Amino acid sequence: MLCHGYSTTSTAALQVINAESSLDLHLKEIMHQCKIRKGIPFTFEEMVFIQIRNRPKSKRIIRTKILEAWQQRWIKISEAGTTKEFFPSVVERMNMSWIKPNHYTAQFLTGHGDFKEKLNSFQLSPDPWCEGAAGMCESSEHVLMESSLYEDTRSEILLELRAKGQSWPQTLI
Numbered sequence: 001m002l003c004h005g006y007s008t009t010s011t012a013a014l015q016v017i018n019a020e021s022s023l024d025l026h027l028k029e030i031m032h033q034c035k036i037r038k039g040i041p042f043t044f045e046e047m048v049f050i051q052i053r054n055r056p057k058s059k060r061i062i063r064t065k066i067l068e069a070w071q072q073r074w075i076k077i078s079e080a081g082t083t084k085e086f087f088p089s090v091v092e093r094m095n096m097s098w099i100k101p102n103h104y105t106a107q108f109l110t111g112h113g114d115f116k117e118k119l120n121s122f123q124l125s126p127d128p129w130c131e132g133a134a135g136m137c138e139s140s141e142h143v144l145m146e147s148s149l150y151e152d153t154r155s156e157i158l159l160e161l162r163a164k165g166q167s168w169p170q171t172l173i
Contacts, residue, residue, distance in 0.1 A: 005106035006113070012073070013080035013110045016087050018101045019094045021070045029066045033059055045069075067091055082111035082140060098166045111140045 005014055015022060021029075032049075035042045036058045041050045045065045052058050071090045074080075086109050087093040099105065107113025116138035119125035130138035132149035143150055161167060 005103065005110055009106065009110045009112040010077070010080040010083070012077050013083035014106060016074060016080075016083055016090060016093055017099070017106055017109050019099075021066065022073075025066050025070055029062060032062045036062070067094075080110070083109055085141070096166075098161065098164065108140045108144060113140060115139055115143065117142075 012022075020026070032042065032044055034040075036049065036052050036055050039052060041048075043049070044062065047061070047065075049058060067090060074084070074090050093099075104113075107115075112118060116125045116130065117128040118139070120128040128137040130136045130142055130147055130149070132147050133142070136142055136146065138147070144154070
């Protein structure tokens with residue numbers, strides 16, 4: 001699955017939105033999974049894999065360690081603040097299969113999009129204000145959670161998600 005955003009968007013944010021780890025972590029996981037499959041001894045994260053009898057369990061351990069490494073990176077990066085509000089946990093994001101990443105969802109989930117607040121920061125809009133709420137900046141969070149201009153659409157989305165047994169990220173409830 002691929003998604004894209006504007007050039008100002010953090011690569012790390014797009015990776016989380018897309019539920020795809022960085023290439024180095026992905027390749028590390030593939031390499032260790034291959035070693036498990038072939039019975040090749042190796043050490044990973046201070047764990048020694050010598051005679052692998054329970055391959056599925058060993059693969060789950062590797063997957064868990066890769067996700068832990070990804071989460072630590074995610075915590076440490078300074079950019080991607082809006083995306084971190086929606087997805088503080090990489091694992092939780094990966095469990096949200098209802099999110100279908102594309103150019104538009106990337107705009108909302110990163111805050112890097114056609115929102116007056118962002119456009120104004122690049123001097124592409126004369127002001128950052130939402131037309132439906134006096135004194136409120138038109139940010140992705142405001143449009144998704146508060147703007148009266150989008151109340152009907154927001155209600156429809158919530159009803160559809162609840163009907164499917166899904167929920168919005170915690171910050172959107």
